[in-house]
Amino acid sequence: MENNNLSYYFPCTYLNNLPIEIGGYTINMIKTDILVIGAGPCGLFTAFEAGLLKMRCHFVDALPIPGGQCAEIYPKKPIYDIPGFPSILAGELVDNLMEQIAPFKPGFTLGERAESVEKQEDGSFILTTSRGTKLQAPVIAIAAGLGSFEPRKPPIENITDFEDKGVDYIIRDPQKYAGKKIVVAGGGDSALDWTIILADIAEEVTLVHRRTSFRGALDSVEKVMDLAKAGKINVITEAQCVGLNGNGKLNEVIIKQKQEGEFPKVVDNFIPLFGLSPKLGPIAEWGLNIHRSAIEVNTLDYSTNVPGIYAIGDINTYEGKLKLILCGFHESTLMVQSAFKHIYPDKKLSFKYTTVNGVNGFEE
Numbered sequence: 001m002e003n004n005n006l007s008y009y010f011p012c013t014y015l016n017n018l019p020i021e022i023g024g025y026t027i028n029m030i031k032t033d034i035l036v037i038g039a040g041p042c043g044l045f046t047a048f049e050a051g052l053l054k055m056r057c058h059f060v061d062a063l064p065i066p067g068g069q070c071a072e073i074y075p076k077k078p079i080y081d082i083p084g085f086p087s088i089l090a091g092e093l094v095d096n097l098m099e100q101i102a103p104f105k106p107g108f109t110l111g112e113r114a115e116s117v118e119k120q121e122d123g124s125f126i127l128t129t130s131r132g133t134k135l136q137a138p139v140i141a142i143a144a145g146l147g148s149f150e151p152r153k154p155p156i157e158n159i160t161d162f163e164d165k166g167v168d169y170i171i172r173d174p175q176k177y178a179g180k181k182i183v184v185a186g187g188g189d190s191a192l193d194w195t196i197i198l199a200d201i202a203e204e205v206t207l208v209h210r211r212t213s214f215r216g217a218l219d220s221v222e223k224v225m226d227l228a229k230a231g232k233i234n235v236i237t238e239a240q241c242v243g244l245n246g247n248g249k250l251n252e253v254i255i256k257q258k259q260e261g262e263f264p265k266v267v268d269n270f271i272p273l274f275g276l277s278p279k280l281g282p283i284a285e286w287g288l289n290i291h292r293s294a295i296e297v298n299t300l301d302y303s304t305n306v307p308g309i310y311a312i313g314d315i316n317t318y319e320g321k322l323k324l325i326l327c328g329f330h331e332s333t334l335m336v337q338s339a340f341k342h343i344y345p346d347k348k349l350s351f352k353y354t355t356v357n358g359v360n361g362f363e364e
C-alpha cells in the first residue's frame with residue numbers, strides 16, 4: 001500500500017520503526033508511549049506534560065498542519081483568556097506550544113485520519129490511519145476536538161472517481177504542484193491564500209469563484225487581483241466547475257461561466273477549497289461511551305470506559321464541561337498522571353515543579 005504520510009515534515013525522532021508482518025505485507029510500526037489523536041492546542045500540550053514524566057508522544061492529525069481549530073479556523077484572531085497572555089493570536093499560541101513541546105521531540109503523522117483501533121494481548125493498542133500507517137502505544141489520548149475536519153465537496157457527479165487522481169481537497173505539500181496546471185475553486189481565505197502560494201510554484205493557476213466578490217481577507221483579495229492583472233494567474237468569477245473528465249487521471253475541468261456558458265480547461269489538478277466541516281467520524285465506532293457526539297469521561301483523570309483510552313479537550317463531555325483551551329490544558333495535565341500509572345503500575349510518581357526540576361528534554 002502506498003504510504004505518503006507526512007511524518008517527515010516535523011522532527012520524529014522516536015519513530016522506532018519496527019517492521020511487522022500483516023496479511024503478507026511488511027509494515028513499519030511507529031511506537032510511542034502516548035498516541036495523541038488530534039494536534040489541536042489541548043493535544044499538543046499533552047506532549048509537554050507527558051515529557052515531564054519521561055513519556056513520549058506521537059500525534060496523528062487529519063489536517064496537514066498542527067494547531068486544530070486555532071490553525072484551521074481562526075489563526076489570525078486574538079484569544080484573550082489564555083492565562084498569562086492578555087492577548088495572543090491563535091496561530092501564535094500554536095507556534096508557542098510547538099516551541100514548548102520541542103524538547104520532548106514528539107512525532108507527527110499529519111494529513112491522516114485515525115480510522116481503527118485494535119487492542120493487543122499485551123494491553124497496548126494498534127491504530128491504523130486512513131493511509132494505512134500503523135502506530136502502537138499502551139495509551140491513547142483522544143484530543144479530536146470537534147472531530148475530523150472533512151472537506152465540503154462541490155456537487156460534481158463523478159468527483160470521487162478522481163480523488164487522489166488529480167482532485168485534492170487539502171494541500172499537503174504545495175511542491176507537489178510544481179510545473180502543473182491547476183484549477184482552484186472557492187472564494188474564502190483558503191482558496192485565496194493557496195492561489196497566491198501556488199502562483200509561484202505551479203505552471204498555471206486558475207481561480208474559479210461563483211461570485212464577483214470574495215469572502216477572504218482584503219489584502220489577500222488585493223494580492224490575487226494584482227497577480228491576475230500581472231498575467232501570473234487567471235481569475236474566472238461568476239463561474240463554477242461543473243464537470244471533470246479524464247481517463248484514470250484527471251485532465252479536464254468543465255467550467256460554467258454566467259456569460260460565456262460551459263467550456264473545458266486542460267488541468268493536472270483540481271483543488272476545490274470550500275471549507276472543512278468537522279465530523280466525529282470513525283471514533284464513534286471504537287466502543288466508547290458517546291453522548292451527543294462527545295466522549296464521556298471520568299473527571300478524576302479523563303479516562304473513558306475503555307482502560308488505556310483517555311479523552312481531553314473539546315471532544316470530551318462531563319457535567320459542567322466548558323469547551324475552552326485552558327480547560328483542555330488542565331485535562332491533559334491530570335490525564336498524563338493517570339497514563340503514567342497505567343503504563344508503569346509499579347513505579348512511584350513524584351510530583352515536582354518545573355521551577356525546581358527545569359525542563360529536561362529528550363536527547364533523541
Ligand SMILES: Cc1cc2nc3c(=O)[nH]c(=O)nc-3n(C[C@H](O)[C@H](O)[C@H](O)COP(=O)(O)OP(=O)(O)OC[C@H]3O[C@@H](n4cnc5c(N)ncnc54)[C@H](O)[C@@H]3O)c2cc1C
Pocket residue numbers: 037038039040041042043044060061062063067068069070073074078079080081112113114115143144145146147148149280281282283312313314315323324325326328
Ligand atoms: C472562532 C473560534 C474562536 C474561539 N475562541 C476561543 C477563545 O477565545 N478561547 C478559548 O479558550 N477557546 C476558543 N475557541 C475554542 C477552542 O478553539 C477549542 O476549545 C480548542 O481548539 C479545542 O482544542 P482541542 O485540542 O481539544 O481540539 P481542536 O482544536 O478541535 O483540534 C482537534 C484536532 O483533531 C483532529 N482530528 C479529529 N478527529 C481525528 C481523527 N479521527 N484522526 C485524526 N485527527 C483527528 C482534527 O483534525 C483537529 O486538528 C474558539 C473556537 C472558534 C471556532
